[in-house]
Amino acid sequence: MSLSSALTIATSSLKATQTAISVTSNNIANADVAGYTRKTVAPQTVIVSGLGNGVSLAEIQRQVDAGLEKRTNAARTQSAEALIIAAYLDQLQSAYGSTTGDDTIATKIGDLSSSLQALSTSPASDSDAQKVISDLADLADTANGLTDSIQDLRQEADQSIADSVAAVNAALHNLDELNNQVMRAQATGVSTADLVDQQMQQIAALSEQFNISYFTNANGAVSVYGPGGVPLLTDNVHELSFTPTSPIDATTLYDPASSTGLSGVSVGGQDITGFIGSGLMSGLFTVRDETLVAEQKLVDNLSAGILDAVNAAQNAGTSVPAPNSLTSSEPITGTDALNGSGTLRVALLDADGNVQSYADLDLSLYATNDDLVAGLDAIPGLSAGYDADGKLVITSDDPNLGVGLGQISGGVGASNETLSAALGLNDVMVRSADGKLSVRSDIATDPALLARGSLSTEATLAIGSKGVASGDASAVNAMIDNLAADRTFPGGGGMATATTDIASYAANLIAHVAVSASEAEASAEIKAGTLSSLESSLAGKSGVNLDEETAELSLLETNYQAAAKVVSVVQEMYKTLLNMI
Incomplete structure:
Protein backbone atom coordinates (compact mmCIF):
# COMPACT_ATOMS: atom_id res chain seq x y z
CA MET A 1 0.00 0.00 0.00
CA SER A 2 1.35 3.41 -0.97
CA LEU A 3 1.87 6.28 1.46
CA SER A 4 -0.74 8.32 -0.44
CA SER A 5 -3.30 5.54 -0.02
CA ALA A 6 -2.49 5.31 3.68
CA LEU A 7 -2.90 9.07 4.03
CA THR A 8 -6.22 9.00 2.13
CA ILE A 9 -7.52 6.20 4.34
CA ALA A 10 -6.46 7.89 7.58
CA THR A 11 -7.89 11.24 6.46
CA SER A 12 -11.26 9.60 5.61
CA SER A 13 -11.28 8.06 9.07
CA LEU A 14 -10.68 11.47 10.63
CA LYS A 15 -13.55 12.99 8.66
CA ALA A 16 -15.90 10.11 9.43
CA THR A 17 -15.02 10.20 13.11
CA GLN A 18 -15.52 13.96 13.25
CA THR A 19 -19.03 13.54 11.82
CA ALA A 20 -19.79 10.69 14.23
CA ILE A 21 -18.56 12.82 17.16
CA SER A 22 -20.82 15.66 15.98
CA VAL A 23 -23.85 13.32 15.82
CA THR A 24 -23.11 11.86 19.27
CA SER A 25 -22.55 15.31 20.78
CA ASN A 26 -25.87 16.44 19.32
CA ASN A 27 -27.57 13.43 20.91
CA ILE A 28 -26.13 14.36 24.30
CA ALA A 29 -27.12 18.02 23.91
CA ASN A 30 -30.72 17.13 23.00
CA ALA A 31 -31.21 14.30 25.48
CA ASP A 32 -33.93 16.20 27.36
CA VAL A 33 -35.61 17.80 24.35
CA ALA A 34 -39.19 16.56 23.86
CA GLY A 35 -39.67 14.69 20.60
CA TYR A 36 -35.94 14.32 19.89
CA THR A 37 -34.83 10.86 18.79
CA ARG A 38 -31.37 9.35 18.94
CA LYS A 39 -29.41 9.76 15.70
CA THR A 40 -26.81 7.35 14.38
CA VAL A 41 -24.52 7.33 11.39
CA ALA A 42 -23.21 4.01 10.09
CA PRO A 43 -19.66 3.72 8.66
CA GLN A 44 -19.15 1.94 5.36
CA THR A 45 -15.97 0.85 3.55
CA VAL A 46 -14.87 2.75 0.46
CA ILE A 47 -13.90 0.34 -2.30
CA VAL A 48 -11.65 1.47 -5.14
CA SER A 49 -10.66 -1.04 -7.83
CA GLY A 50 -11.75 -3.84 -5.56
CA LEU A 51 -9.58 -2.69 -2.70
CA GLY A 52 -10.47 -0.89 0.52
CA ASN A 53 -9.64 2.76 0.32
CA GLY A 54 -10.89 4.27 3.58
CA VAL A 55 -14.26 4.81 5.20
CA SER A 56 -17.33 6.92 4.53
CA LEU A 57 -20.58 7.47 6.43
CA ALA A 58 -24.13 6.62 5.40
CA GLU A 59 -26.98 9.12 5.89
CA ILE A 60 -27.73 10.13 9.46
CA GLN A 61 -30.66 8.01 10.68
CA ARG A 62 -33.36 8.35 13.36
CA GLN A 63 -33.36 5.34 15.68
CA VAL A 64 -37.14 4.83 15.76
CA ASP A 65 -39.47 1.84 15.56
CA ALA A 66 -41.99 3.26 13.07
CA GLY A 67 -44.63 0.69 13.99
CA LEU A 68 -44.28 1.48 17.69
CA GLU A 69 -44.45 5.18 16.87
CA LYS A 70 -47.79 4.68 15.09
CA ARG A 71 -49.15 2.55 17.94
CA THR A 72 -48.14 5.26 20.40
CA ASN A 73 -49.96 7.90 18.36
CA ALA A 74 -53.07 5.69 18.24
CA ALA A 75 -52.94 5.29 22.04
CA ARG A 76 -52.50 9.06 22.35
CA THR A 77 -55.76 9.50 20.43
CA GLN A 78 -57.64 7.11 22.72
CA SER A 79 -56.18 8.58 25.90
CA ALA A 80 -56.99 12.18 24.96
CA GLU A 81 -60.64 11.28 24.40
CA ALA A 82 -60.97 9.38 27.68
CA LEU A 83 -59.25 12.12 29.68
CA ARG A 154 -71.66 22.44 26.86
CA GLN A 155 -70.65 26.05 26.15
CA GLU A 156 -67.14 25.29 27.38
CA ALA A 157 -66.95 22.16 25.23
CA ASP A 158 -68.13 24.10 22.18
CA GLN A 159 -65.39 26.69 22.66
CA SER A 160 -62.84 23.93 23.25
CA ILE A 161 -63.83 22.38 19.91
CA ALA A 162 -63.05 25.74 18.30
CA ASP A 163 -59.67 25.72 20.08
CA SER A 164 -59.02 22.16 18.87
CA VAL A 165 -59.84 23.12 15.29
CA ALA A 166 -57.40 26.05 15.53
CA ALA A 167 -54.73 23.71 16.96
CA VAL A 168 -55.27 21.23 14.10
CA ASN A 169 -55.00 23.93 11.46
CA ALA A 170 -51.83 25.31 13.08
CA ALA A 171 -50.27 21.83 13.19
CA LEU A 172 -51.13 21.24 9.54
CA HIS A 173 -49.49 24.50 8.47
CA ASN A 174 -46.44 23.74 10.63
CA LEU A 175 -46.18 20.31 9.03
CA ASP A 176 -46.58 21.79 5.56
CA GLU A 177 -43.64 24.13 6.20
CA LEU A 178 -41.57 21.25 7.57
CA ASN A 179 -42.40 19.25 4.46
CA ASN A 180 -40.97 22.06 2.34
CA GLN A 181 -37.79 22.16 4.44
CA VAL A 182 -37.37 18.38 4.24
CA MET A 183 -37.77 18.36 0.47
CA ARG A 184 -35.17 21.14 0.07
CA ALA A 185 -32.74 19.42 2.40
CA GLN A 186 -33.18 16.07 0.71
CA ALA A 187 -32.66 17.63 -2.72
CA THR A 188 -29.32 19.12 -1.60
CA GLY A 189 -28.10 16.04 0.25
CA VAL A 190 -28.42 17.58 3.74
CA SER A 191 -29.53 15.35 6.61
CA THR A 192 -33.28 15.51 7.28
CA ALA A 193 -33.27 13.45 10.50
CA ASP A 194 -33.90 16.38 12.86
CA LEU A 195 -36.59 17.80 10.56
CA VAL A 196 -38.33 14.41 10.54
CA ASP A 197 -38.38 14.54 14.36
CA GLN A 198 -40.26 17.82 14.07
CA GLN A 199 -42.63 16.35 11.49
CA MET A 200 -43.47 13.54 13.88
CA GLN A 201 -44.07 16.01 16.71
CA GLN A 202 -46.76 17.65 14.58
CA ILE A 203 -48.20 14.22 13.78
CA ALA A 204 -48.35 13.52 17.52
CA ALA A 205 -50.19 16.82 18.07
CA LEU A 206 -52.70 15.92 15.35
CA SER A 207 -53.14 12.40 16.75
CA GLU A 208 -54.16 13.86 20.09
CA GLN A 209 -57.04 15.70 18.43
CA PHE A 210 -58.61 12.92 16.36
CA ASN A 211 -58.03 9.75 14.37
CA ILE A 212 -55.68 10.32 11.43
CA SER A 213 -53.65 8.27 8.96
CA TYR A 214 -50.35 9.46 7.49
CA PHE A 215 -47.45 8.32 5.33
CA THR A 216 -44.15 9.72 4.11
CA ASN A 217 -43.67 10.26 0.38
CA ALA A 218 -40.46 9.53 -1.51
CA ASN A 219 -39.54 13.22 -1.37
CA GLY A 220 -39.78 13.21 2.43
CA ALA A 221 -43.08 15.10 2.65
CA VAL A 222 -45.74 13.69 4.99
CA SER A 223 -49.34 13.39 3.76
CA VAL A 224 -52.15 13.37 6.33
CA TYR A 225 -55.72 12.11 6.05
CA GLY A 226 -58.34 12.79 8.71
CA PRO A 227 -61.62 11.21 9.85
CA GLY A 228 -63.49 9.53 7.04
CA GLY A 229 -60.35 9.60 4.90
CA VAL A 230 -60.70 13.32 4.16
CA PRO A 231 -57.38 14.80 2.97
CA LEU A 232 -55.92 17.30 5.42
CA LEU A 233 -52.41 17.73 4.02
CA THR A 234 -51.39 16.73 0.51
CA ASP A 235 -49.70 19.25 -1.75
CA ASN A 236 -51.40 21.91 0.35
CA VAL A 237 -53.31 22.31 3.60
CA HIS A 238 -57.05 21.59 3.76
CA GLU A 239 -58.18 23.53 6.81
CA LEU A 240 -60.94 22.54 9.21
CA SER A 241 -63.88 24.90 9.69
CA PHE A 242 -65.99 25.34 12.82
CA THR A 243 -68.22 28.14 14.14
CA PRO A 244 -68.57 28.38 17.93
CA THR A 245 -72.05 29.15 19.27
CA SER A 246 -72.98 31.49 22.09
CA PRO A 247 -75.06 31.40 24.13
CA ILE A 248 -76.02 27.72 24.41
CA ASP A 249 -79.12 26.55 26.26
CA ALA A 250 -81.00 23.26 26.53
CA THR A 251 -82.71 23.84 23.17
CA THR A 252 -79.45 24.42 21.29
CA LEU A 253 -78.54 21.16 19.58
CA TYR A 254 -76.35 19.84 16.77
CA ASP A 255 -78.18 18.59 13.68
CA PRO A 256 -76.01 17.88 10.62
CA ALA A 257 -79.07 18.16 8.39
CA SER A 258 -79.89 21.66 9.65
CA SER A 259 -78.23 24.98 8.95
CA THR A 260 -79.17 26.22 12.43
CA GLY A 261 -78.10 25.08 15.87
CA LEU A 262 -74.64 23.99 16.91
CA SER A 263 -71.81 23.74 14.40
CA GLY A 264 -70.01 20.63 13.30
CA VAL A 265 -66.49 20.39 11.88
CA SER A 266 -66.15 20.54 8.13
CA VAL A 267 -63.37 20.35 5.55
CA GLY A 268 -63.96 21.95 2.18
CA GLY A 269 -67.68 22.20 2.93
CA GLN A 270 -67.96 18.53 3.94
CA ASP A 271 -69.18 17.88 7.49
CA ILE A 272 -66.83 15.27 8.99
CA THR A 273 -68.19 15.39 12.54
CA GLY A 274 -69.80 11.97 12.25
CA PHE A 275 -66.49 10.42 11.22
CA ILE A 276 -64.53 11.73 14.21
CA GLY A 277 -64.34 8.49 16.14
CA SER A 278 -61.72 9.17 18.79
CA GLY A 279 -59.38 11.79 20.21
CA LEU A 280 -59.82 15.02 22.13
CA MET A 281 -62.20 16.45 19.55
CA SER A 282 -64.34 13.31 19.58
CA GLY A 283 -64.55 13.51 23.38
CA LEU A 284 -65.63 17.15 23.21
CA PHE A 285 -68.38 16.37 20.70
CA THR A 286 -69.51 13.40 22.80
CA VAL A 287 -69.74 15.64 25.87
CA ARG A 288 -71.44 18.54 24.07
CA ASP A 289 -73.95 16.59 21.98
CA GLU A 290 -74.55 13.33 23.82
CA THR A 291 -73.48 13.05 27.46
CA LEU A 292 -74.61 16.47 28.66
CA VAL A 293 -77.73 16.50 26.47
CA ALA A 294 -78.77 13.19 28.06
CA GLU A 295 -78.05 14.56 31.54
CA VAL A 515 -70.78 6.35 39.03
CA SER A 516 -70.42 7.73 35.49
CA ALA A 517 -67.61 10.03 36.64
CA SER A 518 -65.87 7.19 38.47
CA GLU A 519 -66.11 4.87 35.47
CA ALA A 520 -64.83 7.58 33.14
CA GLU A 521 -61.91 8.26 35.46
CA ALA A 522 -61.04 4.55 35.60
CA SER A 523 -61.18 4.30 31.81
CA ALA A 524 -59.00 7.39 31.45
CA GLU A 525 -56.43 5.96 33.88
CA ILE A 526 -56.26 2.70 31.93
CA LYS A 527 -55.79 4.45 28.60
CA ALA A 528 -53.31 6.91 30.06
CA GLY A 529 -51.40 3.94 31.46
CA THR A 530 -51.35 2.27 28.05
CA LEU A 531 -50.06 5.47 26.47
CA SER A 532 -47.42 5.90 29.16
CA SER A 533 -46.21 2.31 28.64
CA LEU A 534 -45.93 2.79 24.89
CA GLU A 535 -44.18 6.15 25.32
CA SER A 536 -41.69 4.50 27.67
CA SER A 537 -41.06 1.72 25.16
CA LEU A 538 -40.65 4.27 22.38
CA ALA A 539 -38.29 6.35 24.52
CA GLY A 540 -36.28 3.23 25.34
CA LYS A 541 -35.81 2.51 21.66
CA SER A 542 -35.50 6.02 20.29
CA GLY A 543 -34.46 8.17 23.22
CA VAL A 544 -30.93 9.18 24.20
CA ASN A 545 -29.13 7.18 26.90
CA LEU A 546 -26.46 9.50 28.25
CA ASP A 547 -24.30 6.65 29.58
CA GLU A 548 -24.28 4.95 26.20
CA GLU A 549 -23.62 8.19 24.33
CA THR A 550 -20.76 9.11 26.68
CA ALA A 551 -19.18 5.69 26.16
CA GLU A 552 -19.59 6.08 22.42
CA LEU A 553 -17.96 9.49 22.58
CA SER A 554 -14.94 8.02 24.38
CA LEU A 555 -14.64 5.31 21.73
CA LEU A 556 -14.83 7.85 18.94
CA GLU A 557 -12.16 9.95 20.66
CA THR A 558 -9.88 6.90 20.68
CA ASN A 559 -10.62 6.23 17.02
CA TYR A 560 -9.89 9.84 16.18
CA GLN A 561 -6.57 9.75 18.01
CA ALA A 562 -5.57 6.55 16.19
CA ALA A 563 -6.41 8.00 12.79
CA ALA A 564 -4.53 11.20 13.67
CA LYS A 565 -1.52 9.09 14.65
CA VAL A 566 -1.59 7.37 11.27
CA VAL A 567 -1.66 10.75 9.52
CA SER A 568 1.23 11.94 11.68
CA VAL A 569 3.31 8.82 10.91
CA VAL A 570 2.65 9.08 7.18
CA GLN A 571 3.62 12.76 7.26
CA GLU A 572 6.90 11.86 9.03
CA MET A 573 7.58 9.20 6.42
CA TYR A 574 6.97 11.71 3.66
CA LYS A 575 9.37 14.13 5.35
CA THR A 576 12.05 11.43 5.63
CA LEU A 577 11.58 10.50 2.01
CA LEU A 578 11.95 14.12 0.89
CA ASN A 579 15.11 14.52 2.96
CA MET A 580 16.61 11.53 1.15
CA ILE A 581 16.30 13.22 -2.23
Missing part, protein backbone atom coordinates in the same frame (compact mmCIF):
# COMPACT_ATOMS: atom_id res chain seq x y z
CA ILE A 84 -61.45 14.93 28.37
CA ILE A 85 -64.67 12.98 28.98
CA ALA A 86 -63.50 12.15 32.52
CA ALA A 87 -62.65 15.81 33.15
CA TYR A 88 -66.12 17.00 32.14
CA LEU A 89 -67.92 14.30 34.12
CA ASP A 90 -65.82 15.26 37.14
CA GLN A 91 -67.05 18.85 36.80
CA LEU A 92 -70.61 17.61 36.37
CA GLN A 93 -70.33 15.53 39.53
CA SER A 94 -69.12 18.59 41.42
CA ALA A 95 -72.22 20.47 40.26
CA TYR A 96 -74.53 17.68 41.45
CA GLY A 97 -72.79 17.23 44.79
CA SER A 98 -71.93 14.01 46.56
CA THR A 99 -74.38 11.27 47.44
CA THR A 100 -73.90 12.17 51.12
CA GLY A 101 -73.95 15.95 50.62
CA ASP A 102 -76.35 18.16 52.56
CA ASP A 103 -76.89 20.78 49.86
CA THR A 104 -78.06 18.75 46.87
CA ILE A 105 -81.33 18.72 44.98
CA ALA A 106 -82.28 15.57 46.92
CA THR A 107 -81.85 17.36 50.25
CA LYS A 108 -83.80 20.35 48.93
CA ILE A 109 -86.74 18.04 48.23
CA GLY A 110 -86.42 16.75 51.78
CA ASP A 111 -86.41 20.31 53.13
CA LEU A 112 -89.61 21.05 51.20
CA SER A 113 -91.30 17.95 52.56
CA SER A 114 -90.38 18.96 56.10
CA SER A 115 -91.75 22.50 55.72
CA LEU A 116 -94.96 21.10 54.21
CA GLN A 117 -95.36 18.81 57.22
CA ALA A 118 -95.07 21.84 59.49
CA LEU A 119 -97.65 23.77 57.44
CA SER A 120 -100.07 20.84 57.48
CA THR A 121 -100.29 21.08 61.27
CA SER A 122 -100.91 24.84 61.19
CA PRO A 123 -102.38 25.69 57.77
CA ALA A 124 -103.35 29.21 58.86
CA SER A 125 -99.71 30.14 59.58
CA ASP A 126 -98.37 32.54 56.98
CA SER A 127 -94.84 32.11 58.40
CA ASP A 128 -95.01 28.36 57.77
CA ALA A 129 -96.44 29.06 54.33
CA GLN A 130 -93.56 31.47 53.68
CA LYS A 131 -91.11 28.68 54.64
CA VAL A 132 -92.75 26.39 52.09
CA ILE A 133 -92.49 29.07 49.43
CA SER A 134 -88.84 29.69 50.36
CA ASP A 135 -88.08 25.96 50.08
CA LEU A 136 -89.89 25.81 46.74
CA ALA A 137 -87.73 28.69 45.52
CA ASP A 138 -84.57 26.98 46.80
CA LEU A 139 -85.57 23.78 45.02
CA ALA A 140 -86.22 25.71 41.80
CA ASP A 141 -82.87 27.50 42.10
CA THR A 142 -81.07 24.20 42.65
CA ALA A 143 -82.73 22.58 39.63
CA ASN A 144 -81.92 25.70 37.59
CA GLY A 145 -78.34 25.53 38.86
CA LEU A 146 -78.00 22.01 37.48
CA THR A 147 -79.31 23.19 34.12
CA ASP A 148 -76.93 26.16 34.17
CA SER A 149 -73.99 23.90 35.03
CA ILE A 150 -74.84 21.48 32.24
CA GLN A 151 -75.23 24.23 29.66
CA ASP A 152 -72.10 26.02 30.86
CA LEU A 153 -70.17 22.80 30.34
CA GLN A 296 -80.19 17.62 30.80
CA LYS A 297 -83.08 15.34 29.87
CA LEU A 298 -82.72 13.53 33.19
CA VAL A 299 -82.78 16.86 35.05
CA ASP A 300 -85.82 17.85 32.98
CA ASN A 301 -87.51 14.58 33.99
CA LEU A 302 -86.88 15.42 37.63
CA SER A 303 -88.11 18.99 37.18
CA ALA A 304 -91.24 17.73 35.43
CA GLY A 305 -91.93 15.40 38.36
CA ILE A 306 -91.52 18.24 40.85
CA LEU A 307 -93.78 20.54 38.82
CA ASP A 308 -96.45 17.88 38.47
CA ALA A 309 -96.39 17.02 42.19
CA VAL A 310 -96.66 20.54 43.58
CA ASN A 311 -98.88 22.00 40.86
CA ALA A 312 -101.41 19.16 40.96
CA ALA A 313 -101.89 19.83 44.66
CA GLN A 314 -102.02 23.63 44.26
CA ASN A 315 -104.53 23.34 41.39
CA ALA A 316 -106.74 21.04 43.44
CA GLY A 317 -106.78 23.59 46.26
CA THR A 318 -107.90 27.13 46.83
CA SER A 319 -106.06 29.84 48.72
CA VAL A 320 -107.62 32.32 51.13
CA PRO A 321 -107.94 34.90 49.76
CA ALA A 322 -108.41 33.33 46.36
CA PRO A 323 -106.72 35.04 43.38
CA ASN A 324 -108.85 37.55 41.49
CA SER A 325 -107.73 36.04 38.20
CA LEU A 326 -106.51 32.65 36.98
CA THR A 327 -104.37 32.25 33.83
CA SER A 328 -103.41 29.02 32.09
CA SER A 329 -99.71 28.18 32.05
CA GLU A 330 -99.64 27.63 28.28
CA PRO A 331 -101.54 28.96 25.24
CA ILE A 332 -104.69 27.02 24.44
CA THR A 333 -106.10 26.17 21.02
CA GLY A 334 -109.80 26.92 21.19
CA THR A 335 -110.85 24.29 18.66
CA ASP A 336 -109.04 21.45 20.44
CA ALA A 337 -111.26 18.83 22.07
CA LEU A 338 -111.68 19.27 25.82
CA ASN A 339 -112.23 15.56 26.57
CA GLY A 340 -113.76 16.43 29.93
CA SER A 341 -116.06 14.56 32.27
CA GLY A 342 -117.59 15.04 35.70
CA THR A 343 -118.38 18.26 37.52
CA LEU A 344 -116.29 21.41 37.96
CA ARG A 345 -117.27 23.87 40.68
CA VAL A 346 -116.49 27.55 40.11
CA ALA A 347 -116.95 29.90 43.05
CA LEU A 348 -116.47 33.60 43.72
CA LEU A 349 -115.07 34.07 47.21
CA ASP A 350 -114.47 37.10 49.38
CA ALA A 351 -111.17 37.82 51.15
CA ASP A 352 -112.13 35.49 54.02
CA GLY A 353 -113.02 32.62 51.71
CA ASN A 354 -116.79 33.07 52.06
CA VAL A 355 -118.90 32.05 49.07
CA GLN A 356 -120.51 34.95 47.19
CA SER A 357 -121.72 32.87 44.25
CA TYR A 358 -120.93 29.60 42.56
CA ALA A 359 -121.78 27.41 39.60
CA ASP A 360 -121.32 23.69 38.89
CA LEU A 361 -120.37 22.86 35.28
CA ASP A 362 -120.88 19.47 33.65
CA LEU A 363 -117.61 19.19 31.65
CA SER A 364 -119.03 16.53 29.35
CA LEU A 365 -121.25 19.22 27.80
CA TYR A 366 -118.26 21.16 26.44
CA ALA A 367 -116.79 19.57 23.31
CA THR A 368 -113.96 22.05 22.77
CA ASN A 369 -111.92 24.55 24.72
CA ASP A 370 -113.92 27.35 23.09
CA ASP A 371 -117.11 25.76 24.40
CA LEU A 372 -115.65 25.70 27.91
CA VAL A 373 -114.58 29.33 27.69
CA ALA A 374 -118.09 30.29 26.63
CA GLY A 375 -119.54 28.33 29.54
CA LEU A 376 -117.24 30.01 32.03
CA ASP A 377 -117.89 33.45 30.60
CA ALA A 378 -121.62 32.88 30.99
CA ILE A 379 -121.31 32.54 34.78
CA PRO A 380 -122.59 35.75 36.41
CA GLY A 381 -119.79 37.87 37.87
CA LEU A 382 -117.13 35.98 35.89
CA SER A 383 -115.31 36.75 32.64
CA ALA A 384 -113.37 34.23 30.59
CA GLY A 385 -111.39 34.59 27.38
CA TYR A 386 -107.95 34.44 25.79
CA ASP A 387 -105.16 36.93 26.31
CA ALA A 388 -102.76 38.17 23.63
CA ASP A 389 -100.62 35.03 24.07
CA GLY A 390 -103.56 32.68 23.62
CA LYS A 391 -103.74 31.75 27.29
CA LEU A 392 -107.09 31.19 29.02
CA VAL A 393 -107.86 33.89 31.58
CA ILE A 394 -110.69 33.58 34.13
CA THR A 395 -111.36 36.78 36.08
CA SER A 396 -113.81 37.92 38.73
CA ASP A 397 -115.66 41.02 37.57
CA ASP A 398 -115.48 42.30 41.15
CA PRO A 399 -111.83 43.12 42.03
CA ASN A 400 -112.61 42.38 45.69
CA LEU A 401 -113.55 38.77 44.97
CA GLY A 402 -111.39 35.81 44.09
CA VAL A 403 -111.94 32.78 41.86
CA GLY A 404 -111.93 29.30 43.37
CA LEU A 405 -112.09 26.03 41.40
CA GLY A 406 -112.96 22.60 42.71
CA GLN A 407 -113.15 19.32 40.79
CA ILE A 408 -116.12 17.55 42.35
CA SER A 409 -115.78 14.55 40.04
CA GLY A 410 -114.18 13.45 36.79
CA GLY A 411 -111.45 15.41 35.08
CA VAL A 412 -109.83 16.21 31.73
CA GLY A 413 -107.85 14.11 29.26
CA ALA A 414 -106.61 10.54 29.38
CA SER A 415 -105.01 11.05 32.80
CA ASN A 416 -108.27 12.49 34.19
CA GLU A 417 -106.51 15.52 35.73
CA THR A 418 -108.48 18.28 37.35
CA LEU A 419 -109.31 20.97 34.81
CA SER A 420 -107.19 23.46 36.75
CA ALA A 421 -104.16 21.13 36.72
CA ALA A 422 -104.58 20.22 33.04
CA LEU A 423 -104.57 23.89 32.04
CA GLY A 424 -102.19 25.08 34.78
CA LEU A 425 -104.67 27.67 35.98
CA ASN A 426 -103.35 27.86 39.55
CA ASP A 427 -99.77 26.56 39.31
CA VAL A 428 -97.47 27.36 42.22
CA MET A 429 -94.33 26.68 40.15
CA VAL A 430 -93.86 27.71 36.54
CA ARG A 431 -91.32 26.89 33.84
CA SER A 432 -89.97 29.56 31.48
CA ALA A 433 -89.28 29.09 27.79
CA ASP A 434 -85.64 28.24 28.54
CA GLY A 435 -86.67 25.51 30.98
CA LYS A 436 -85.99 27.43 34.22
CA LEU A 437 -88.25 26.87 37.23
CA SER A 438 -89.58 29.54 39.57
CA VAL A 439 -92.32 30.14 42.09
CA ARG A 440 -95.23 32.01 40.52
CA SER A 441 -94.45 35.67 41.06
CA ASP A 442 -97.61 36.65 42.98
CA ILE A 443 -97.32 33.65 45.31
CA ALA A 444 -93.62 34.38 45.86
CA THR A 445 -94.53 37.79 47.28
CA ASP A 446 -97.75 36.83 49.05
CA PRO A 447 -97.77 33.54 51.00
CA ALA A 448 -101.53 33.84 51.49
CA LEU A 449 -101.95 32.80 47.83
CA LEU A 450 -100.47 29.39 48.56
CA ALA A 451 -103.38 26.95 48.62
CA ARG A 452 -103.68 25.08 51.93
CA GLY A 453 -107.30 23.81 51.71
CA SER A 454 -109.78 23.00 48.95
CA LEU A 455 -113.05 24.44 47.74
CA SER A 456 -115.99 22.71 49.39
CA THR A 457 -117.59 19.97 47.28
CA GLU A 458 -120.81 19.79 49.31
CA ALA A 459 -123.88 19.27 47.16
CA THR A 460 -125.00 22.84 47.78
CA LEU A 461 -123.24 25.90 49.14
CA ALA A 462 -125.00 28.60 51.08
CA ILE A 463 -124.09 32.12 50.07
CA GLY A 464 -121.89 33.56 52.80
CA SER A 465 -120.77 30.12 53.98
CA LYS A 466 -117.12 29.12 54.12
CA GLY A 467 -115.92 28.01 50.71
CA VAL A 468 -112.72 26.68 52.28
CA ALA A 469 -113.16 25.19 55.76
CA SER A 470 -111.12 26.69 58.57
CA GLY A 471 -108.06 24.54 59.33
CA ASP A 472 -108.36 22.68 56.03
CA ALA A 473 -104.88 21.44 55.00
CA SER A 474 -106.02 19.12 52.22
CA ALA A 475 -103.97 20.90 49.51
CA VAL A 476 -100.86 20.82 51.70
CA ASN A 477 -101.35 17.14 52.47
CA ALA A 478 -101.91 16.43 48.78
CA MET A 479 -98.57 18.07 48.01
CA ILE A 480 -96.87 15.94 50.67
CA ASP A 481 -98.48 12.80 49.25
CA ASN A 482 -97.59 13.75 45.66
CA LEU A 483 -93.93 14.24 46.51
CA ALA A 484 -93.83 10.88 48.32
CA ALA A 485 -95.79 8.95 45.67
CA ASP A 486 -94.07 6.68 43.17
CA ARG A 487 -94.09 7.93 39.59
CA THR A 488 -92.38 6.68 36.44
CA PHE A 489 -89.32 8.56 35.23
CA PRO A 490 -88.11 7.88 31.67
CA GLY A 491 -84.65 6.41 31.29
CA GLY A 492 -81.72 7.80 29.35
CA GLY A 493 -78.06 8.67 29.64
CA GLY A 494 -77.25 5.32 31.21
CA MET A 495 -80.15 5.44 33.68
CA ALA A 496 -82.94 2.91 33.32
CA THR A 497 -86.60 3.86 33.46
CA ALA A 498 -87.47 4.04 37.14
CA THR A 499 -90.67 4.01 39.18
CA THR A 500 -89.94 5.73 42.47
CA ASP A 501 -90.64 8.85 44.48
CA ILE A 502 -89.14 12.21 43.54
CA ALA A 503 -86.56 12.40 46.34
CA SER A 504 -85.30 8.89 45.58
CA TYR A 505 -85.04 9.69 41.88
CA ALA A 506 -83.03 12.81 42.70
CA ALA A 507 -80.69 10.74 44.89
CA ASN A 508 -80.40 8.13 42.13
CA LEU A 509 -79.55 10.86 39.64
CA ILE A 510 -76.73 12.11 41.87
CA ALA A 511 -75.46 8.54 42.31
CA HIS A 512 -75.68 7.93 38.56
CA VAL A 513 -73.48 10.94 37.81
CA ALA A 514 -71.01 9.87 40.51
